[in-house]
Amino acid sequence: xxxxxxxxxxxxxxxxxxxxxxxxxxxxxxxxxxxxxxxxxxxxxxxxxxxxxxxxxxxxxxxxxxxxxxxxxxxxxxxxxxxxxxxxxxxxxxxxxxxxxxxxxxxxxxxxxxxxxxxxxxxxxxxxxxxxxxxxxxxxxxxxxxxxxxxxxxxxxxxxxxxxxxxxxxxxxxxxxxxxxxxxxxxxxxxxxxxxxx
Amino acid sequence: xxxxxxxxxxxxxxxxxxxxxxxxxxxxxxxxxxxxxxxxxxxxxxxxxxxxxxxxxxxxxxxxxxxxxxxxxxxxxxxxxxxxxxxxxxxxxxxxxxxxxxxxxxxxxxxxxxxxxxxxxxxxxxxxxxxxxxxxxxxxxxxxxxxxxxxxxxxxxxxxxxxxxxxxxxxxxxxxxxxxxxxxxxxxxxxxxxxxxxxxxxxxxxxxxxxxxxxxxxxxxxxxxxxxxxxxxxxxxxxxxxxxx
Numbered sequence: 001x002x003x004x005x006x007x008x009x010x011x012x013x014x015x016x017x018x019x020x021x022x023x024x025x026x027x028x029x030x031x032x033x034x035x036x037x038x039x040x041x042x043x044x045x046x047x048x049x050x051x052x053x054x055x056x057x058x059x060x061x062x063x064x065x066x067x068x069x070x071x072x073x074x075x076x077x078x079x080x081x082x083x084x085x086x087x088x089x090x091x092x093x094x095x096x097x098x099x100x101x102x103x104x105x106x107x108x109x110x111x112x113x114x115x116x117x118x119x120x121x122x123x124x125x126x127x128x129x130x131x132x133x134x135x136x137x138x139x140x141x142x143x144x145x146x147x148x149x150x151x152x153x154x155x156x157x158x159x160x161x162x163x164x165x166x167x168x169x170x171x172x173x174x175x176x177x178x179x180x181x182x183x184x185x186x187x188x189x190x191x192x193x194x195x196x197x198x
Numbered sequence: 199x200x201x202x203x204x205x206x207x208x209x210x211x212x213x214x215x216x217x218x219x220x221x222x223x224x225x226x227x228x229x230x231x232x233x234x235x236x237x238x239x240x241x242x243x244x245x246x247x248x249x250x251x252x253x254x255x256x257x258x259x260x261x262x263x264x265x266x267x268x269x270x271x272x273x274x275x276x277x278x279x280x281x282x283x284x285x286x287x288x289x290x291x292x293x294x295x296x297x298x299x300x301x302x303x304x305x306x307x308x309x310x311x312x313x314x315x316x317x318x319x320x321x322x323x324x325x326x327x328x329x330x331x332x333x334x335x336x337x338x339x340x341x342x343x344x345x346x347x348x349x350x351x352x353x354x355x356x357x358x359x360x361x362x363x364x365x366x367x368x369x370x371x372x373x374x375x376x377x378x379x380x381x382x383x384x385x386x387x388x389x390x391x392x393x394x395x396x397x398x399x400x401x402x403x404x405x406x407x408x409x410x411x412x413x414x415x416x417x418x419x420x421x422x423x424x425x426x427x428x429x430x431x432x433x434x435x436x437x438x439x440x441x442x443x
Contacts, residue, residue, distance in 0.1 A: 019215060111286065113293035114210060114251060116433030118440075119286070147250045150283035158285070186247045186278055 007033065059130070061106040061123050063088045071095075077103050080137040084127060084156065086110050086144060094142060102140075105130065110148040111155055119155060127156070131165055138166040145172040145190075201260055202268075204228060205276065207316055208253045209300040213239060221249050221270070223257065224299055224316060229307040233259055233268040245273055252279035252292050252320050281324035287441040291328045293434035295319045295336060301430045302344055312343050330413050330442045334400050334420065348423055349374030350398050356380050366394040370422040387422070390415050413442075 003011065007029055014025035032040060056062070057069035060082075064070070071077065078101040085091045091104045109122040119125075131139065141156055143149035157167050173191030174183055183191075206223035209230070214220045219238035224230050238245040248255050249270075254277040261268040282292045299316050303309060319336050322328070341347050352359050354374025360366065367376040369386040375394060376386050393415045417439075425431075 111289070113286075113290045113434040113437050114297060116436060118437045147252065147279050147283055147289070151286060151289045154284055155286050184246050184248075184275070186275065186280075 060104050061108060061126065062091060062104060071103060077101055079103065079134060081140065082127075082130070082134075082136050082138075083140040083142050085142050086149065086152075090142065090144075107143070107152070110143055110152040112148045112151075119159075122152075124156065124159070128159060128163075131160065131163055136165060138168065140168050140170065142170045145170075200263070201258060201271070202228065203256075203258050206231075206255055206257050207296070207299075207313070207320065208249055208251050208255065209296050211249050211251060217241075219245075219249055220267070222300060223255075224303070224313060225257070225308075226310060226313050227308055229309055230300065230303045230305050231259070231261075231268050232305065233257075233270040235270040235273070238270075245270075247278070248273040248275055250279055251296060252282055253277070254317065254320070277321070279320075279324075282320070285327065286437075287327060288323050290434055290438040290441060291333065292320055292323045294333070294432060294438045295323075295340070297432050297434050298337070298340060301432065302340075302346075302428065309343070312340065315339055315343060328442075330417070331400050333438075333442060334397070334416065335403065337420070338397075338401050346373075346427055350394055350401070353377035353380055355384060365389065365391060368394070368419055370419070370426045373423060373427060387419070389419065393419065417442075 002008075010029045010032065011022065011025045014020055014028050015022055017025075020028070032043075053065045054063055055065075055067065057064045057067055057072055059068045059072040062069045062071065066073075081102060082105050083091075083094060083099075083102045084105045084107060085094065086107055086109065088106050091106060094102070094104075105123070105127050107122045107124065107127070109117055111117060111119060111122065127139075130136065139156070139160060141153040143152045153169050157169075160167055171194045173187060173194055174180065180188070204225040204227050206225040208221055209224050210222040212220045214234065217237050217240040219235045220232065221235060221238075222230060222232050235245050235249055238249055247253075253275060256274045256276055257270060258272040259268040259270045279292070282288050295316060299312060303312070315336065322332075338347065353376055354369060354372045355376060356379070358377050358379075360375060360377050366389045367378070367381045367386045368374070368389050369376050369381075369384050372384060376384055390412070393412060396412055397416055397419070
C-alpha cells in the first residue's frame with residue numbers, strides 16, 4: 001500500500017509505540033486524519049508538554065511538573081517516614097489506597113544482576129543521603145515481592161542497618177477477598193510467617 | 199502440537215504485552231526452550247510465583263513441531279529460589295551461573311549433566327556464600343561439560359609434559375599452558391608461581407587459594423580465556439566481580 005508521505009511517516013512513528021503494530025498504527029493515523037483540528041492541536045501540545053515540563057523531583061525522584069513535587073511539598077505528611085517504591089506508577093497505586101501520611105522515594109528500577117542492574121544504577125545512594133539529611137526514622141520498603149524486589153529490599157536493609165532507622169517490608173500473603181483453597185504454597189507460607197496478633 | 203512434561207530451571211523472564219510473560223527455561227530432557235506464558239502477569243492460579251528466575255519447576259507445555267515458541271500451560275514449584283535474595287552476592291552468583299547456561303547453550307539441545315550442575319550450583323548458593331574458589335570450581339565444571347575446558351595438563355600445542363617450574367606460560371588464544379619451545383612463537387602470559395597448580399587443585403575439588411594476589415592472577419587468566427573463546431560478555435559478571443575480589 002502506498003500512502004502519501006506524511007501519512008506513511010505518521011504510521012511509522014506510531015508503530016514505534018509499545019504494543020502498536022502497523023495495522024493499529026494505520027487505524028490511528030486515519031482517525032487522526034479525520035478528527036477535528038482542535039483535538040490535533042491539543043494532542044500535540046500535550047505530547048510536547050510531557051517532554052518539556054515533566055522532570056524528576058529532586059527530593060523523592062517522583063515524576064513531577066514542579067520541583068519539589070506536590071507530595072514532598074505537603075507539610076501535613078510525616079517527614080520521619082519514607083516509603084521506597086520501584087516506579088512512580090507504584091507510588092500512585094499506594095497513594096490511591098489513601099495511606100495519608102506517607103512520603104516516598106522512587107528507585108527507578110530494582111537490582112537485577114541478570115540484566116546487569118546493580119545498586120549504582122538505581123537511586124539507592126540518594127535514599128541513604130536523604131535518610132541522613134532529613135532525619136528519617138522509618139523506611140518502608142515496598143518493592144515487588146519477587147526475586148528482584150526482595151533482593152533490593154534485603155540490600156537496602158543491609159546498607160541502612162548502621163543508621164538509626166527502622167526498616168520495614170510490606171507484608172505479602174493471601175489477598176483480601178481471596179480463598180485459601182486457591183492460594184499457592186509459597187503465599188500461604190508467607191502469610192503464616194507474617195501473621196499478626198488479633 | 200504435542201504436550202510435553204518436564205522439569206526446568208527458570209533462566210530468564212520478561213513481561214510481554216499487558217499480561218503475558220516470555221521466559222527461557224533450561225529443561226532436564228529438552229535443553230533450553232523459550233516459552234510464552236499467557237496471562238502469567240495476572241493469573242492467580244496457573245503461574246503465580248512459579249516463573250521467577252532460579253526457581254526449579256515442573257512444567258507442561260505445548261510445542262509446534264519444528265519452530266516457534268513453546269506455550270506454557272502449567273507450572274508447579276519443586277523448589278523455590280527462596281534464600282538467594284538474602285544477599286546481593288548470592289543473587290549475583292546465581293545470576294552468573296544462570297546466565298552462563300543461558301548464553302552458552304543453544305535451544306533444544308538436551309544436556310542433562312549441565313542441568314544437574316546448574317541444580318547443584320543453585321541449591322549450593324542458597325546454603326552458603328560462594329568464595330572465588332567455589333565460583334571457579336563450578337565454572338570449570340560447566341566449561342568442561344560444554345567443551346571449553348582450558349588445558350592445564352600439558353603443552354596445548356605440542357602436548358609435551360611441562361616440568362614443574364616456578365612460572366608457567368599460558369596462552370589464552372590456544373586455551374592452555376605452553377612449553378618453553380612453543381612459547382617462542384605463540385603469544386602468552388607468564389603466570390605467577392603456584393597459579394596453575396592452584397587452578398588444578400580447584401578442578402580437583404581441593405579448592406584452596408593462597409592469597410588475594412593469586413586470586414587476581416587466576417581471575418586475569420580466566421577472564422582472558424573466556425573473553426577470547428566464548429565471545430560473550432556476561433551482564434551479571436561485572437556485579438559479581440565487585441564482591442569476589
